[in-house]
Amino acid sequence: MQFELTEQQRMIKELAADFAAREVAPIAAQIDEEERFPTEVVKKMGELGFMGMNVAEKYGGAAMDSVCYVLAMEEISKACASTGVIMSVNNSLVCWPLEKYGTEEQKMKWLAPLAKGEKLGAYCLSEPGAGTDAAAQTTKAKKDGDTWVLNGMKNFITNGANADTLLVFAQTDESLKHKGILAFIVDAKSDGFSVIRKEEKMGIRASDTAQLAFDNVRVPADQQLGADGTGFKVAMSTLDGGRIGIASQALGICAAAYEASVRYSKEREQFGRAIAKFQAIQWKIADMATRLEAARLLTYKAAWAKDQGGRYSEEAAMAKLYASEASHYITNEAVQIFGGNGYSKEYPVERHFRDAKITEIYEGTSEAQRMVISSMELRK
Numbered sequence: 001m002q003f004e005l006t007e008q009q010r011m012i013k014e015l016a017a018d019f020a021a022r023e024v025a026p027i028a029a030q031i032d033e034e035e036r037f038p039t040e041v042v043k044k045m046g047e048l049g050f051m052g053m054n055v056a057e058k059y060g061g062a063a064m065d066s067v068c069y070v071l072a073m074e075e076i077s078k079a080c081a082s083t084g085v086i087m088s089v090n091n092s093l094v095c096w097p098l099e100k101y102g103t104e105e106q107k108m109k110w111l112a113p114l115a116k117g118e119k120l121g122a123y124c125l126s127e128p129g130a131g132t133d134a135a136a137q138t139t140k141a142k143k144d145g146d147t148w149v150l151n152g153m154k155n156f157i158t159n160g161a162n163a164d165t166l167l168v169f170a171q172t173d174e175s176l177k178h179k180g181i182l183a184f185i186v187d188a189k190s191d192g193f194s195v196i197r198k199e200e201k202m203g204i205r206a207s208d209t210a211q212l213a214f215d216n217v218r219v220p221a222d223q224q225l226g227a228d229g230t231g232f233k234v235a236m237s238t239l240d241g242g243r244i245g246i247a248s249q250a251l252g253i254c255a256a257a258y259e260a261s262v263r264y265s266k267e268r269e270q271f272g273r274a275i276a277k278f279q280a281i282q283w284k285i286a287d288m289a290t291r292l293e294a295a296r297l298l299t300y301k302a303a304w305a306k307d308q309g310g311r312y313s314e315e316a317a318m319a320k321l322y323a324s325e326a327s328h329y330i331t332n333e334a335v336q337i338f339g340g341n342g343y344s345k346e347y348p349v350e351r352h353f354r355d356a357k358i359t360e361i362y363e364g365t366s367e368a369q370r371m372v373i374s375s376m377e378l379r380k
């Protein structure tokens with residue numbers, strides 16, 4: 001067993017931490033307040049190779065392992081969870097399936113610009129009536145000659161209003177249930193595609209979450225991703241990696257709230273001494289530190305499992321479940337340690353508390369993760 005990072009992993013962690021401190025952290029509170037998409041930061045992340053971290057060099061990626069990706073995600077999300085999810089969706093939910101299931105032509109045309117950060121991707125699975133029940137797709141795809149015609153609505157799509165390239169799931173034949181679902185690569189400039197509205201959210205306010213409409217959107221047949229009948233498997237296997245991305249986002253939020261709490265408890269004085277001298281605070285610090293460490297171990301282990309080449313659905317679900325619930329716990333305790341100051345926007349833990357909640361919901365709720373974990377456990 002080896003718990004040390006490799007030289008490359010250490011370098012990536014330092015590079016991401018340095019970039020996050022210089023470019024991401026200084027604007028995090030402001031872009032959250034203004035609900036402003038960090039276009040410039042995302043462009044610079046592309047230049048650093050952070051938008052296609054695991055993609056092969058020949059398709060424009062940085063060809064790094066999944067542990068490097070998790071380390072970078074953690075550092076970026078520690079500074080700004082909104083920027084973290086923008087990065088996670090592009091890497092895990094769009095670049096990964098294109099590299100895994102795409103044809104050579106699709107990879108050169110669609111993957112390369114995404115991996116280089118020249119274009120941005122969105123993953124369009126959720127619908128008003130298909131949240132946890134992802135197989136209940138009502139967006140329809142009908143074949144017309146050598147073109148597919150898409151009609152329907154997608155909900156809560158991260159990057160939806162800013163994306164250039166959409167990975168869209170649609171039902172081709174309801175009688176086939178999940179085996180009728182297909183995945184399509186859709187250009188956001190296509191006629192008939194529109195952004196209906198952007199959600200106003202509790203947290204991750206600088207990332208856009210949009211409702212999208214597809215009204216007779218014509219998609220050439222060569223933009224079908226994966227074989228007939230495999231769209232649901234493309235969606236689910238992609239989410240395995242996505243859940244590692246969200247676990248690392250949650251980990252970044254945990255680390256930010258925890259470190260702020262330690263600093264504050266050493267500085268803040270009550271009853272004539274630093275509050276860190278009181279056992280009530282010491283016990284909170286101990287529980288927060290333990291959960292942070294456990295979340296980190298599960299998340300790194302899931303990333304490592306992904307790199308081993310076998311199936312990693314359970315490791316990913318455990319990491320996502322635990323890290324997201326840890327972020328809820330740790331940010332709640334952080335606000336408590338900060339007291340009235342924690343409830344105020346003057347201090348960052350208020351933002352961390354709001355940002356943490358979504359990690360228990362998107363890319364599969366905690367309940368969906370428990371479904372995945374228990375079904376794998378009971379199969380053993």
Ligand code: CAA
Nearest residue numbers: 125126131132133134135158233236237313362363364368
């Ligand atoms: N990899 C490959 N195949 C998989 C798979 C995986 N991880 N998970 C399931 N499958 C396959 C199964 O093997 C099965 O195949 P067969 O029919 O050939 O046997 C098929 O898919 C159906 O599997 P299930 O019966 O388990 O599917 P289900 O309909 O019962 O769904 C579920 C189970 C776990 C609830 C699943 O629907 C799920 O994960 N729901 C949550 C959806 C979700 O995470 N949405 C996130 C939206 S994206 C997002 O949030 C992005 C963002 O904003 C940042």
